[in-house]
Amino acid sequence: MSPARRLLRMLRPFRPAVLVIITFGLLSAVLNLVGPLLMGRATDLVVAGYLSRGLPSGTTSAEAIAALRAQNRDSLAAVLSTVDFAPGAGIDLAAVGRLLGLTLVLMVAASVLTAVRDRLTARIVQRVAAGLRRDVARKLTRLPLSYFDGHPRGELLSRVTNDVDNFQQVVQQGVGQLIGAAFSIVAVIAVMFALSPLLAVLVLAGTPLSIAVMTLISKRSQPRFDAQWAATGALNAHIEDIYSGHALVVGYDRRDLAAEAFDRHNDAMRLAGARARFLSGTLEPVMTFAGNLNYVLVAVVGALRVASGSLSIGSVQAFIQFAWQFNQPVGQLAAIAAQLQSGLASAARVFELLDTPEQSPDPWPPVVPGPTVGRVEFDRIAFRYSPDTPLIESLSLVARPGQTVAIVGPTGAGKTTLGNLLMRFYEPTAGRVLLDGTDIRDLTRDDLRSRIGLVSQDVWLTRGTVAENIAFGRPDASRADVVTAAEATCVDQFVRGLPDGYDTRLDDEHTTLSAGEKQLVTVARAYLARPAILILDEATSSVDTRTEVLIQRALRSLRAGRTTFVVAHRLSTIRDADVIVVMDAGRIVEIGAHNELVAAGGRYARLYATGTAAPLEEDGGADER
Incomplete structure (x- = not known):
């Protein structure tokens, strides 16, 4: 049209x-x-x-025109013949x-x-x-x-x-x-x-x-x-x-x-x-x-x-x-x-x-699950960003309730893609993603995403106060709830030093806060939302060592009792994960606990040998290899 x-x-x-x-x-x-x-x-x-x-009064217009023609004044007679007039008036x-x-x-x-x-x-x-x-x-x-x-x-x-x-x-x-x-x-x-x-x-x-x-x-x-x-x-x-x-x-x-x-x-x-x-x-x-x-x-x-x-x-x-x-x-x-x-x-x-094609509509009527237990299963998942370039082919993975699943591997291995599929930012080309045994495509996106918290390496803060940014996932949260979340995630200690505390407004570039402080605010945001499932996508990739210690401490509090997926390049951040998944070219090449994978001497052991592998401590303890 x-x-x-x-x-x-x-x-x-x-x-x-x-x-x-x-x-x-x-x-x-x-x-x-x-x-x-x-x-x-x-x-x-x-x-x-x-x-x-100048015409004689007392005569009619027709008589006046006839007299003009008799006097050879035809032009004037022609003009007057087109109008109504009273001679001499x-x-x-x-x-x-x-x-x-x-x-x-x-x-x-x-x-x-x-x-x-x-x-x-x-x-x-x-x-x-x-x-x-x-x-x-x-x-x-x-x-x-x-x-x-x-x-x-x-x-x-x-x-x-x-x-x-x-x-x-x-x-x-x-x-x-x-x-x-x-x-x-x-x-x-x-x-x-x-x-x-x-x-x-x-x-x-x-x-x-x-x-x-x-x-x-x-x-x-x-x-x-x-x-x-x-x-x-x-x-x-x-x-x-x-x-x-x-x-x-x-x-x-x-x-x-x-x-x-x-x-x-x-x-x-x-x-x-x-x-x-x-x-x-x-x-x-x-x-x-x-x-x-x-x-x-x-x-x-x-x-x-x-x-x-x-x-x-x-x-x-x-x-x-x-x-x-x-x-x-x-x-x-x-x-x-x-x-x-x-x-x-x-x-x-x-x-x-x-007119651009939209994402697939939510199911109707949708499945309305009960309280989320937290079991996540990727069942023979296949996915490709480009139709001609396969990324993930027949991947299966189960995360049990409360487990922390760390996903490691080289860039382009498909680590972040698993989180995108779980959030339904993308749809798999084959297979299913199950949440507590229910295909997530049977849930509305709002229902699904309200149960999942995301802390990404790409820090996003909106223009507004610090408190508004923390409460972004729960706009109805009280100030007390915001402060509690900030205290639990090490945010309160630097917010108190800001000019207006929690009411400090962030400018367009958020120059009021450092990179690490911005990341901590996003962690507090996820903490306040209290999701059943947590996705941490390189949440400490752009911060210094001390800030990473603070973020890790905040994340341990945030992960408690939640099924958590951790995507990381720094292997020191995922030593305590229940399950470590090593991916390469869209496939799972190794899976197990940290000690098991190191002892096996495979892909993870080689990655661990070349990375910062020791747990970070505030006293600056030496790295372990």
């Missing part, structure tokens, strides 16, 4: 208001038509009174004043109707745009994680912000003008044919050519608008990447390369925008040129018609105004067409996002 048709569907809930907008647009167009007719009538009164003031200033006053009233009324129409249009468009943003936000929560893996965040943000805003502005500016222009064109054509079919044909003579040119230019400029907004998304993606990694860009002295890449994206956006605007910008000058030709034709032919006695001067004046009222909305349509092309290009990008 085209973006224009989808826009019309989005306006369906606002049908009563749209009908009011259409009605007001029609009334405004009618009132704008009556004004020139009244002004033409006033002109005829002035002309008739002025030209007939002069200009009826009272009648002229009434006509001009009525014209002013009608112009004010038309302006008020137009203002109300535009106000209603703005309100409807704002609501449509708000609904569109709401749909996009909800859509983002239903998209699979693979979609975000394949699209730069800056490009997605551009669709949610720039494209929606551009769509909103274009529609808000264009819809009201479009309705008013359409009604004006139809009404003006009808009145022009009623006044003078010949002049009406002259005004309309160039319209088919103008429409053909407008259609041709629109078709050529639409792809360029698409390219412009695609370039905008690419530029935003680059900006987001560069500024989110600003420290690394500066640290590696790659500012010049970043600036060069920015210049390339910026030039691409500039060229795409210039080409689109140049083509669409030619519409209005073409329509203006056609309108100017119409004025010349109407003036010349109208003068001849007045000289022949076929039309009055006031009628020609009104006709010239009608020609302007015809050409102005036609020019508006040309300008609106250019705006709508830009808006529809943005709308197409937003609708493309809304």
